[in-house]
Amino acid sequence: MTSLPSAPTPRRTRVSLLRLGVLLLTVGLTGWFGFQAISAVALGPAKPGPSTFSGYVDVTATPSYAFETPDGPAQSDVTLAFVVSDTQDPCVPSWGAYYSLDSAAADLELDRRVRQLREVGGDVRVSFGGQANSELAVGCTDPDGLLDAYRSVVERYSLTTIDLDIEGGALDDTASIARRAVAIATLQDERLADDGLAVWLTLPVGPTGLTAAGEQVVSQMLAAGVDLAGVNGMTMNLGVPTTASQPQSDVIIDSATALHDQVSALHEQVGISLTETQAWGKVGITPMIGQNDIPNERFTLADAAIVNQFARDTGVGLVSMWSLNRDGTCTAPLPSVLTVVQTSCSGVDQGGQLFAEALAVDLPSSSAGVTSGESPAPVASPPAAPATPQVVDDPETSPYPIWDPLGTYPAGTKIVWRQQVYEAKFWTSGFAPDSAVANAADSPWSLLGPVLPGDTPAPLPTLPEGSYPQWDEEEVYTAGSRVQLGLVPYEAKWWTQGIEPGVSVEGGTPWVLVMPAR
Template sequence: MARQKKASPDAASTAPSSADAVERAQAPESSGGRRLSPWRVIGAALVAIVVVSVGAVGFQWWSARAAVDAKPWFASYVDVTATPRFAFENLGGTSTKDAVLSFVVSSKTDPCAPSWGAAYSLDEARGSLDLDRRIARLQQQGGTVAVSFGGLLNDELAVGCDDPSALTEAYASVVDRYKIGTIDLDLEGAGLTDRDASERRAEAIAALQQERRAAGKGLAVWLTLPVAPSGMTSDGTDAIAAMLKAKVDIAGVNVMTMDFGDAKDAKTSMAKAAESAVSAAQRQLGVLYDRAKLHQSDPSLWAKLGATPMIGQNDTPGEVFSLADAASFNSWAVSNGLGRMSMWSANRDKTCGSNYVDLTAVSDACSGVSQGKKTFAGVLAKGFDGHISLGESAVTTAEPTSTAAADDPATSPYPIWATKNSYLKGAKVVWHHNVYQAKWWTKGDVPDNPVLNAWETPWELVGPVLPDETPIPQPTLPAGTYPTWSGTAAYDKGQRILFDGVPFEAKWWTQGDSPEAASADPDSSPWAPLTQDEIDQIIGGSGR
């Protein structure tokens, strides 16, 4: 596409017109009645023209400089609802702390109700996934999150929610709940091709951005779009144009440099194909801004671009983005001043285990390539030292609560840990204002014991107790559900008993073996404690 000529917006209404300036310059001076010379008249006219130009392009210049001056950032996408669950909160202990959590989409029952992957409402995600607490934990460690709306598998909110006010409120409910300063709109499928949805989305995002600015808050908006080595599709450029037309201040456009298919020459590396795709997108973005009369400099356009490769094995057979591709592409992106680098996904950033046989089949939990001790995040993040724009009042703005203050049962979501109590695998407790989850049956192990290795403690830190939390009702087995263990009784395989209030199941015939030994030596003990999930199923009606 050919670059269009620069077009300036209308001058600000407060700026004087050049004709007014000339007329004033030609008027008699009040002190002596002298008329100005022709040269001074021309000089005054030139000054007026400069004033008009400054008023017209001042915002453009500031916007361009702001984009260039912003530090480029790296953040992995995290599939929040994928199985096995990825502990993104642990990214806080790495050098790549930021994460783009995906995907918020329409609920299956209400298109205007946001959900995580059409599987959990926001409230359900707080309970079942402990999502709010895990976000808070990441923020405690200096990480920042953005939320991505859309994706390929479900409906982005604007597709089915045709009420503009309700749509704006749906986006706002997510932004406000997680106190984020950046959103990502991943437009694929109907989310990309539906023109009506595109217009509704642009209108809603523009309204949300205006509301937040009126309240003294910001909202960075990124569009994530498919791309080929030749550039973005017309649907992609139309989506950008709709946002610009609605006066959305776009932080940037992130192109998915993956799954090129027939558009990529078989002899071209994935890194080179990605470079071509981003370069083409940069040219297209410049044309779109020129058409909107919001000219951007080349450095500003690069700063408004992001790239997201799919690490390792791509969905397209034969396409593998290797660690060498990552290093090459990272070097190119840094040298060109790219504003963002991401990857799909943190869930996959590890070598597949030996039990995963077909590496050409894409896994949600590993990359399909041998990574050794390296991570794709570590390679792609080099030179991207900035952070996702942080939302106001995020957990990182608050000082941690002193551990000297006693845990309050009235504001603790789970029981406060006690030395004498036994805890099943999966049980959650509160200790020193944090929530911990048992990795296996435990009794007497202090949750925040400062061990050197994670395997030395039965507890895993989930995150802090959140403000205004109240106790969550805990399921307990009714009295008499199982008989109390007796050292003289014989038990067959599969029989269940209660020991110290904890249910156990016999793995084989046993007599006189105390279930207490199951914690110290689980392999040789004939008893296995039930998990918290199993307890929940029993109470839910699955029977004894």
């Protein structure tokens, strides 16, 4: 597809080169499959979970998609994409090769936003790989380093489900396929004592199902002992033009049906017999909404309704889409209908409807507690945290300046108010971030999420020396006077003399930070 505080570290199981060699040797041995058949009889096949809808979010795309404040159930379970190898150190995970996990927390507020989504009843999965860059197992050839990389992502975001999106050259990289299988099997074993770890494989499909290379990826995972939650077919760019007589949904259904048969057969090869219901529960369907990469292929809202009905009729385990970032009609200066793929709109006229809602209709969700209109307050704040004196913001631990009713805040300014972090959507002053409004879009503030344990104050804003006079304790300042203390700019809220900017005083400081425009 086109692009929390850490939990206690569990016992680390190291992957040896011997284990990797044994895997490569045993994949093709029939005696091994006989052992698997005995294991399957003893343990029984894994019971598939309920069908869910989990749309992809391109984490590094701009403009950023606010997954942390979902509109309703259809947007409340998201798959964040993509974690790949860092370009400088391939055994270090990064978001899109642009952000380390730490820089994503700082620059994208990713940890905070994940926490916020969970606070309103949603959840996140993380997808590794994708069409661009190098999936971790491709870039990292050290088995121990690879396991550490996967583990660090799972622990940082407290994940119970991950997605492995294997496409392009990664499909033919047999060494990386083996490394990945061993690492994921080990990681899944480690997580058994916690909440477990569901693993989905996302692979390209066509009307005849998986390619031979895709089948090998599934086989290798099963051979390594990975308990696959399912195989998610990328039902997009199928090479079949969309016409009135042959909509894309017809080809998608053919592809999903072929994938179902392959999933059943591949499990049978390792001695795991699946019923029809169980096999369908291990099938995922992920279309590219609207305009596909191929100019004459489009996935319409009518297609979405048909795919949704098919998923409900068969008990498909997962329905997704690429991507929630694109779920809207393109606006000026772009035309509403396009034949070139955009990252922030679908390229088709949606008439005010959403693909996510059409695809998710009546599908059981792991985030069923979120309902439309229940996302954080009218301004997308967490549900009804009462404005009580007990909610005190401490400037010593707040990651951003605390909101001041007399402050002025240009677009992009981040502040803290009642233990929540907000960002200004446009210039604002005097409007409390948690004020009720009839329409969330009317609020100048976007909620990013709660203040997290371990947060420390961000550096104060600065302006070049000489932008304003230096503060002088002998000088009298009236409301609106601006000064600098060092390079930090302040504005007087009322008459003051002798009170240093930035120092807390009884009754409230007479100074407010000047937030430079971005």
